[in-house]
Amino acid sequence: MASGRPSLAAGLDLRQEQKAQPRLYQAMDLLHMPLLDLQSHLQQALVDNPFLDLVEPGDEPDGAIDDLHDSVADEAGDDPAEETEELDWEDILLDDFDAGGRREEYGDREYFAPAAAAAQTLWDHLHEQLHLLRLGERELLIGEEIIGNVDRDGFLSCSLDRIVEALRDRPEDRRAGAETVSRADVEEMLARIQSFEPSGVAARDLRETLLLQLRDRGREGSLAHGIVDGHFDDLANRRWLELAKEYGIEPREVQAAADEIAKLDPKPGLRYADASESYVIPDLTVEKVEERYRVSHADTSLPRLKLSPVYRDVAADRAQFEGENKVFISERLNSARWLIQAIEQRRQTMLKVMDFIVERQHDFFEKGVEHLRPLTLRDVAKHIEMHESTVSRVTNGKYVQTPRGLYPLKFFFSGGYSTLGGEDLSSEGVRARIRKLVAEEDPTAPLSDHEITARLQEAGVRIARRTVAKYRDRLGILSARLRRRV
Numbered sequence: 001m002a003s004g005r006p007s008l009a010a011g012l013d014l015r016q017e018q019k020a021q022p023r024l025y026q027a028m029d030l031l032h033m034p035l036l037d038l039q040s041h042l043q044q045a046l047v048d049n050p051f052l053d054l055v056e057p058g059d060e061p062d063g064a065i066d067d068l069h070d071s072v073a074d075e076a077g078d079d080p081a082e083e084t085e086e087l088d089w090e091d092i093l094l095d096d097f098d099a100g101g102r103r104e105e106y107g108d109r110e111y112f113a114p115a116a117a118a119a120q121t122l123w124d125h126l127h128e129q130l131h132l133l134r135l136g137e138r139e140l141l142i143g144e145e146i147i148g149n150v151d152r153d154g155f156l157s158c159s160l161d162r163i164v165e166a167l168r169d170r171p172e173d174r175r176a177g178a179e180t181v182s183r184a185d186v187e188e189m190l191a192r193i194q195s196f197e198p199s200g201v202a203a204r205d206l207r208e209t210l211l212l213q214l215r216d217r218g219r220e221g222s223l224a225h226g227i228v229d230g231h232f233d234d235l236a237n238r239r240w241l242e243l244a245k246e247y248g249i250e251p252r253e254v255q256a257a258a259d260e261i262a263k264l265d266p267k268p269g270l271r272y273a274d275a276s277e278s279y280v281i282p283d284l285t286v287e288k289v290e291e292r293y294r295v296s297h298a299d300t301s302l303p304r305l306k307l308s309p310v311y312r313d314v315a316a317d318r319a320q321f322e323g324e325n326k327v328f329i330s331e332r333l334n335s336a337r338w339l340i341q342a343i344e345q346r347r348q349t350m351l352k353v354m355d356f357i358v359e360r361q362h363d364f365f366e367k368g369v370e371h372l373r374p375l376t377l378r379d380v381a382k383h384i385e386m387h388e389s390t391v392s393r394v395t396n397g398k399y400v401q402t403p404r405g406l407y408p409l410k411f412f413f414s415g416g417y418s419t420l421g422g423e424d425l426s427s428e429g430v431r432a433r434i435r436k437l438v439a440e441e442d443p444t445a446p447l448s449d450h451e452i453t454a455r456l457q458e459a460g461v462r463i464a465r466r467t468v469a470k471y472r473d474r475l476g477i478l479s480a481r482l483r484r485r486v
Contacts, residue, residue: 027342031349031393035283035302042303042343051311051336055304122154122201122272123147129196141167142181142189146202154201154269155209160186200268207232213264223247224257235261240486251486282401284354284409286365293365295354297347298401305340307333352384353394357412364412365402369432373424374416417461430461431471438477446483 033041046052120128126147135143145167151157160183167181193202199216203209207228214225227235227243234243235258244251265271282298311333357380363371377395381388395409416426437455441447447455449472453465477483 027345028393030342030346031390032396034397035281035298039302042305045339046303046305049332049336049339051308051332052305052339053308055306120272122150122152122198122269125198125272126150126193126196126201130193133192138181139185139189142186143193146186146190146193150202150269152269152273153267154198154203155267156190156202156204160190198265198268198271200265206266209266209268210261210264213268214261219260222257222260223249223253224260227254227257228261238482238484255486280399280406282406283398284350284400286354286358286400286402288365288403293358293362295351295358297351305336305343307336307340349384349386349390350394350398353380353391354400354409356380356383357409361412365404368404370429370436372412372414372426372429372432374426375413376415377413417463425461427471430456430463431475433459433461434468434471435475435477438472438483441483443483443485446480448480 030038030041046054127144130140130143130147133143142163145163146156149156149158149163163186164181164183167186168179190202194212195216196202200209200213203212210228211225214220214222214228219225226247231243231246234246238258240251240254240258243254247254285296285298286293287296288294311329357375358365360375360379361373363373377388377391381391384391395413398409400407400409411428414427416424417430433456434452437447437452449465449469452472453463453468456463456468472479
């Protein structure tokens with residue numbers, strides 16, 4: 001009978017495993033990096049690796065890299081017992097920076113986009129206005145608490161009762177009288193903050209911010225103010241006829257008041273949002289030259305790298321280093337050589353991808369977005385003979401400046417439809433046609449989804465009404481009933 005007790009035994013097991021080398025991961029990261037991230041990466045590489053140097057204007061391409069690499073590789077296999085004078089590599093590095101001027105030269109050179117000055121935030125702006133008032137310590141605490149609860153859009157994000165509780169529960173503010181704060185005190189301070197810039201700030205909802213903005217414009221007794229104050233639901237649902245009957249006026253007057261309201265800012269705080277969030281630098285440029293579209297890199301701000309001639313000369317002289325110094329030189333030189341090649345490979349891959357996009361989307365560049373054709377990552381990968389994941393990394397987060405504007409590379413990829421005439425049309429092209437149909441419609445008799453579908457089908461686009469409704473919603477276009485003007 002088996003004992004059932006566990007036992008330990010040693011054995012051999014042969015199996016195959018595939019592991020990605022660290023440099024493969026680095027190469028994938030380089031492909032994925034947008035231009036600004038790559039700038040920072042290369043800046044750090046110049047600091048970390050003494051074998052890297054900057055290509056100066058007029059420098060010729062260095063054709064001796066392979067020979068040098070082979071020379072250093074041979075050095076790694078030599079007998080370390082050979083009698084040589086060991087060098088102090090720390091002194092060599094510092095001497096080169098100082099004597100050759102490389103550190104000063106790099107420090108003075110503007111290779112990277114200068115950092116924008118920090119913009120004043122909404123909360124900074126509100127605090128600045130608060131401290132301009134002559135307030136006691138207790139009032140200042142209340143104002144600070146209210147401003148701290150204003151969200152990015154400029155709305156008060158919690159109830160006044162919560163603010164009262166928060167002030168009373170802070171023992172560190174007892175000396176300022178925070179424990180005796182009432183709701184009336186908070187309401188009084190809120191009213192003062194609501195008079196700050198931007199107009200409409202610290203409102204508790206959309207209706208209140210519109211009323212505050214109309215008040216600041218001196219429109220408190222206007223029809224627009226009355227509609228927002230007493231008939232906000234009718235305004236939101238565009239019930240012009242009902243409002244006209246309520247006020248005993250013509251529907252056109254209601255429409256004019258609604259147009260005035262539409263000019264107000266529904267999110268007043270966003271004007272103080274960080275402008276750098278929308279700051280985009282293109283990675284590629286497409287220009288039309290002699291009736292042909294040409295693709296080029298927009299990476300003129302990137303430092304162009306080469307192997308430092310000073311360190312190459314040191315590394316090529318085998319009599320000057322041995323042991324750990326030899327390993328250090330070999331590793332740094334190989335790393336520098338690999339990075340230069342990887343950056344160049346990244347450039348070439350991006351050019352190949354964009355060249356095919358331009359070829360495939362020629363009608364877009366000539367006629368506009370309505371003629372954008374279907375395109376997938378697989379189409380590009382097959383053409384340039386690379387994996388889809390590589391194309392995905394190349395296009396992700398990258399932008400191209402074209403004669404028709406700045407676009408993310410992902411913009412050119414989408415599914416599509418076949419027209420009755422055999423033409424391929426992308427989903428983005430269909431959405432552009434819907435946008436154009438709506439822009440050209442009669443505002444007093446806007447097109448319904450069914451009518452838009454019929455117009456597209458007449459043009460040969462086979463599409464369902466529910467798809468038209470879905471695309472219209474994505475474009476932020478209201479339904480026909482809500483678009484109708486009187």
